Every structure is written in structure tokens, then in C-alpha cells.
Amino acid sequence: MKICIVGGVAGGAGAATKLRRLDEQAEIILFEKGEDISYANCGLPYYIGGEIKQKEALLVTPPALLRKRFRIDVRTSSEVTQIHPQEKVIQIRNHLTGESYTETYDKLVLSPGASPKKFSIEGIDLPGIFTVRNVRNTLEIDEYIQKNQVNSCVVAGGGFIGVEMAENLRLRGMEVTLVEFTNQIMAPLDREMANILHQEIISKGVNLKLGTGVSKLESQSDHSLIVSLTDQSQIHCGMVVLAMGVTPENGLAQQAGLKLSVGNSIQVNEFFQTSNPDIYAVGDAIAVTHGVSGEEALISLAGPANRQGRSVAANVLGQHQTNGKIAYGSSVVKVFDLIAASVGLNEKQLAKSNQNYLKTYVHPFSHATYYPGATQISMKMLFAPDGKILGAQAVGAENVEKQIDVIATVMKFGGTVYDLEELELCYAPPFNSAKSPVNMLGFTAANILKGEMPVFYAEQIPQIDQENSIFVDVSTPPEVLMGTIPNAINIPLDELRERLSELDPNKKIYVTCRVGLRGNIATRILLQHGFDVYNLSGGYKTYRLVNTTFSQENP
Known part of the structure; x- marks a missing residue:
């Protein structure tokens, strides 16, 4: 059997090596339009920051190893430009020689990944403006910083790559402005949880601008850039990193007439077959089934992509594995x-x-x-x-x-x-x-x-009927001096039983403490004395996170 694989990073490289472990006789050709295969996408920002010292460390598996150890025909700088599904033929362009040629296949695996989103912004193609997708991009950024002695940067986008680049450029000693169009960074988190990261980023000297986007980019005679923002402000800087999300690479699939799914991703079944049963697809280019909602979703993470590569290798050979098709979006990020x-x-x-x-x-x-x-x-x-x-x-x-x-x-x-x-x-x-x-x-x-702990939440407080309610903070007096919820009276937990007469049994009682633990105890006491009582989930600490609002610019 002859299997051609398009894309040599997580899903494609994983599929190739698993295929060889399952079938010693299969003919396996791996095409990668870039210079490198199996590189560490998630480690790229840390090379910029100096945490990863050697660029070779970013290359997980060199092509030579796949050729020798796994007898895989690895072809880098080779872009598959067209698929002819009826004839089972693909067309390839060698970027080193300019040559174009064709290959036949019995089964085809697409793992083209996702590409950085680029919006219609004036000046987006000027020198000094970068995206971060592969090792070459990373080396170009590093070289540009050194050659031009860049000491300031605007990072547009507060997702994983944007936040990691902002951190690592700051650790490199640069002045960094992180611009995010929504009211928070890190979309997987809710805003009150992201507020903890906002505080951390600002404390480390990053200028954080939320609710703001990039509207225009201009180049100056000294090679510096002017970044115009949607709040009508401008920032002068030495370079710009665009990290405004990714979009599935679906060009080949569209050209081949394959069906698409959510977000224009490639539609696959539970066995990673596309609408053409001899063409499979894995990685960031496909839609997965979300493990909670059961709906099709885009989850661009290395873990699912690697598992999908293993599954598709088995399925190409006639098995029926689904590992990686259902994903829960488990993710982690370091922020200083x-x-x-x-x-x-x-x-x-x-x-x-x-x-x-x-x-x-x-x-x-x-x-x-x-x-x-x-x-x-x-x-x-x-x-x-x-x-x-x-x-x-x-x-x-x-x-x-x-x-x-x-x-x-x-x-x-x-x-x-x-x-x-x-x-x-x-x-x-x-x-x-x-x-x-x-x-x-x-x-x-x-x-x-x-029903053992009735609760209320910080965002509900403005809607609570103040005349028919009593707010009680059961923290100690020194703690209350550091802050409490509006209109709360202070009855320390250890005094509560002796001071029940201070509370009107005809009113609802809303209890808080610092983080919710003492509030729970107070709620249990009051419930058993006949009060209609609710505990603030997460206490005053959560209240502060919910009610913290960051201005558009934080010096």
C-alpha cells in the first residue's frame, strides 16, 4: 500500500511513524512544504525569550531519523498543490528546485494544520511585522531583533501565542504592549479568572490594552513602526507580532471537493475519513467532537493532534480507531x-x-x-x-x-x-x-x-433587594478593613451564635468571608436557626475578581 501524508508536524509525523510500526511493507511518503518536520510549535516563544537556548532543541525529529529508522520517504520544502481524487493523484511543487511533479496514492492523509489569521489591516505586510507559526518564523524574529536592535514591540492578540510572546519578549528586556480586542486575554477562561492574569502581566511591566484592536500599521524612515489602534491612540515600536488566532488550512480540501465543517475546517467522521473514503485528515485543520457539548468544535491543541495521527495510521490499514476525535480542550499556559x-x-x-x-x-x-x-x-x-x-x-x-x-x-x-x-x-x-x-x-x-449550602454569586449582588436583605461578613474586623461587599455588617464567625438577635429573621441573609469557607460554616449555623441564608461562592476574593475592571491602557 502506498500512503501519502501532507504535513509533517504533530498529526502527520505521528501518523507516519505509527504506520511504519504497524506495517513494515507500506510505502510511506511524507510531504512538508516547510524546511522542518516534527518541530515544537508550542516551544517557539520560549526560544525568543531565551528559555530554550538552541534552535536544534525545537526540532523534535529530524528528517534523517525518519528516513533511516522508519524508512519513510520524507520530502521537505515540498508543497502539495492539488489533489485529483478520482485518479488518486497529487501534484507537488519542490520549492528548492521549482520542479512540479505528481505522485499516486492508495490512501491520502491530510495534516496541513492551521495558519495565523490575518485581517485586512493597512500595512500588514510591512517589514518588522511577524506571525509565529514555525521555526523559520521564530528565527526570523530573533534575527530581526538582533540586527535592528529592537527594544519595543506590540503583540496583537491575547491567546496562547500572544501571551507567551509578550512574556518572552518582556523577559528579553523589551518594552511590550499587549493588545487584545475583547475585554480579556485567554479566551478559555472566564473574565474573572483572566483578571488574575491581567494583574500579573501588568505587574511585570507589560502595557496591557483590552477592548482594543489594531487598525493601521505604518513604517518610519528609521525602520520603526507606528501602530494605530481602534481607541484612536498610536504606539511607536520596533516590531509587531500578530497573534490573533488561527484558521484551518483547508485549501487542498476545498480544491478536492471535500466537505467542510465548523469554521471552514475539514469534515471527518469518527475514523477521520473525509467525505472521500480514501482521504483522511487530522490535526488543527479538522473539526472534533467536543466531549461536553457533543457538538463539532475547533480545538487546536497538540495532544489531540498526536492521538489523531496514531488513530488514522491504524484506520488507513483497515482498523477503526477513534482516539482523538472527542476532545475536551484541556490546556495550560505559563504567564510569568x-x-x-x-x-x-x-x-x-x-x-x-x-x-x-x-x-x-x-x-x-x-x-x-x-x-x-x-x-x-x-x-x-x-x-x-x-x-x-x-x-x-x-x-x-x-x-x-x-x-x-x-x-x-x-x-x-x-x-x-x-x-x-x-x-x-x-x-x-x-x-x-x-x-x-x-x-x-x-x-x-x-x-x-x-441543598446543604445555598449560594449566591458576586455578579448577582446589584440585583438583590437591599431593603429585604442583610449582608453579613463573618471575617475578622481587620480582614473587613481590607475590603468587603457593599453594605455588609461585620459579625465574626466565632461571635455569630451569640449575636443572632442582631439579624432580622424576616429578611434574607447573604453571608460572605474571605474565600467562602467560614461563610459555609456561618450558613450552616444560620440555616439551622431558621434563617433564609446564602453563602457567597468564593467569598470576597471572588467578588474582587468579578468586579475588577481594567482600563484600556495600564502603564
Whole structure:
């Protein structure tokens, strides 16, 4: 069997090597229009920042290794320009020689990936304006900075690449402005969780401009650039990095008459077959099935792409594997000294889908607080009335991705918030608490579902009837001096039982503390004394995150 593979990064290279492990006799040809295969896309910003010192480290598998060890015919700088499905022929252009030629195939695997979005912005093709997609782009940025002694940059886009580039350019000593068109960076997070990252970015000296886009780019005689923004301001800088998202590479699929799916991605079935049964597709160019919503979605992540490559290799040879077709969007990003991770759907997405959901916030520590060095993790979980976990987000300095990995695993196997309560996770003071952060999410969510902890949320406070309500902060007086919710009276938790007479039993009682734990205890006391009472999920810490608004420009 002759198998041609288009695209030599995660999905394509993975498919090629798995094919060889399954079939020693197959003829495998791997085409890559760039110079490199199997490179570390996710590591590119860290080369710019100097965390990765050698460019060779970005090349996971050199072509020579695939040729010798796996007997794969690797052809770099070779772009497949056309597919003739009826004849099972592809047309290739060699960018080194200019030659064009054809190859036949029995099965064809498309792994073209996704390309950076480029909007209709005047001056977008000027020198000094870059996107980050491959090793060559990265080396060009590095060379441009050194050659032109660039000391300032505008990064447009607050997604994974934009945030990582902003961080690494700042660590390189440059003045950096991060521009994001929406009101937050990192779309997988909800805004209150992203606010923690906003604070971190600003504290590290990055000028963060939210709700702002790039409208025009101009070049100056000294090779510097003027970036005009939608808020009518201008920034002078030495270079611009455009990181405004990616779009599926679907040109070949369209030309071949293959059906497309959401976001103009390539439509595939559960076995990664396109609308032509002899043509398969994997990676960022295809739509997957979201594990929570069950709907087609674009999830551009390396993990699913690698698994898809393995599955498609088996399917080309007659098996029926689906690994990688269902994805939950587990992701993590480093933002200076913080880590942010998420899985599943966020609240913005659930609200748009009109799905009935509940939520809980907790702010536990990364390990036992009596062991030195514990740091706080802010966590949010969304769940259905039957306990199904719909999504989770976490931000903190350490052990963040561990919590989301555990939740992602529970979601994969159909678990609920009640399973989080019962999880037995490793515990020793340097590593975890006896009640792990994941357990805490399970406890609070289960308490809400059982009716043991009626809750209210920070964004609901303005709509609460003030005349028929009492807000009570059960924190200590010194803590309350540092801030509390509007109109709250202070009754410390340890005085609550003796001061019940100060509360009108005919009014609703809304309780808060710092992070929700003492509020839970107070709520349980008041419930058992006949009060109609609700606890602020996540406490005053979450209230501040919800009600923090960043100006368009933060020096």
C-alpha cells in the first residue's frame, strides 16, 4: 500500500511513524512544504525569550531519523498543490528546485494544520511585522531583533501565542504592549479568572490594552513602526507580532471537493475519513467532537493532534480507531510567575448554549499550609444539576495543571462532582493537602446540589433587594478593613451564635468571608436557626475578581 501524508508536524509525523510500526511493507511518503518536520510549535516563544537556548532543541525529529529508522520517504520544502481524487493523484511543487511533479496514492492523509489569521489591516505586510507559526518564523524574529536592535514591540492578540510572546519578549528586556480586542486575554477562561492574569502581566511591566484592536500599521524612515489602534491612540515600536488566532488550512480540501465543517475546517467522521473514503485528515485543520457539548468544535491543541495521527495510521490499514476525535480542550499556559489551566466549557460558552448549569469557586492552597511555600490556587468549576462536570478553570503559581488534569480525567470517564469528593489522591505536606483542591471543588459542588449550602454569586449582588436583605461578613474586623461587599455588617464567625438577635429573621441573609469557607460554616449555623441564608461562592476574593475592571491602557 502506498500512503501519502501532507504535513509533517504533530498529526502527520505521528501518523507516519505509527504506520511504519504497524506495517513494515507500506510505502510511506511524507510531504512538508516547510524546511522542518516534527518541530515544537508550542516551544517557539520560549526560544525568543531565551528559555530554550538552541534552535536544534525545537526540532523534535529530524528528517534523517525518519528516513533511516522508519524508512519513510520524507520530502521537505515540498508543497502539495492539488489533489485529483478520482485518479488518486497529487501534484507537488519542490520549492528548492521549482520542479512540479505528481505522485499516486492508495490512501491520502491530510495534516496541513492551521495558519495565523490575518485581517485586512493597512500595512500588514510591512517589514518588522511577524506571525509565529514555525521555526523559520521564530528565527526570523530573533534575527530581526538582533540586527535592528529592537527594544519595543506590540503583540496583537491575547491567546496562547500572544501571551507567551509578550512574556518572552518582556523577559528579553523589551518594552511590550499587549493588545487584545475583547475585554480579556485567554479566551478559555472566564473574565474573572483572566483578571488574575491581567494583574500579573501588568505587574511585570507589560502595557496591557483590552477592548482594543489594531487598525493601521505604518513604517518610519528609521525602520520603526507606528501602530494605530481602534481607541484612536498610536504606539511607536520596533516590531509587531500578530497573534490573533488561527484558521484551518483547508485549501487542498476545498480544491478536492471535500466537505467542510465548523469554521471552514475539514469534515471527518469518527475514523477521520473525509467525505472521500480514501482521504483522511487530522490535526488543527479538522473539526472534533467536543466531549461536553457533543457538538463539532475547533480545538487546536497538540495532544489531540498526536492521538489523531496514531488513530488514522491504524484506520488507513483497515482498523477503526477513534482516539482523538472527542476532545475536551484541556490546556495550560505559563504567564510569568503564574499558571492558568482549563478543561471543558467555560461560563460564556454555557450561557450562549442556554444550558442549565451551576458553579462553584474555591481558593485552596497548593499543598498543606503548615508546610512552607504553599501558594493559593483560584479555581472555578461548572456543573449540571445532575452533577456532570461541564468545565473547570484554575490559576495559581504551582500545581495548577495537576488539578485540571485530574478533573479532565474524571470528565473523560463520565464522572461527576460526587466522584471528585471521593477521589483518593496522593497526600504529603510538601505536595498536597489531605483535602486536595479537587476534593474541595467536589465538596462545595455536592453541597450546593444537596441543598446543604445555598449560594449566591458576586455578579448577582446589584440585583438583590437591599431593603429585604442583610449582608453579613463573618471575617475578622481587620480582614473587613481590607475590603468587603457593599453594605455588609461585620459579625465574626466565632461571635455569630451569640449575636443572632442582631439579624432580622424576616429578611434574607447573604453571608460572605474571605474565600467562602467560614461563610459555609456561618450558613450552616444560620440555616439551622431558621434563617433564609446564602453563602457567597468564593467569598470576597471572588467578588474582587468579578468586579475588577481594567482600563484600556495600564502603564
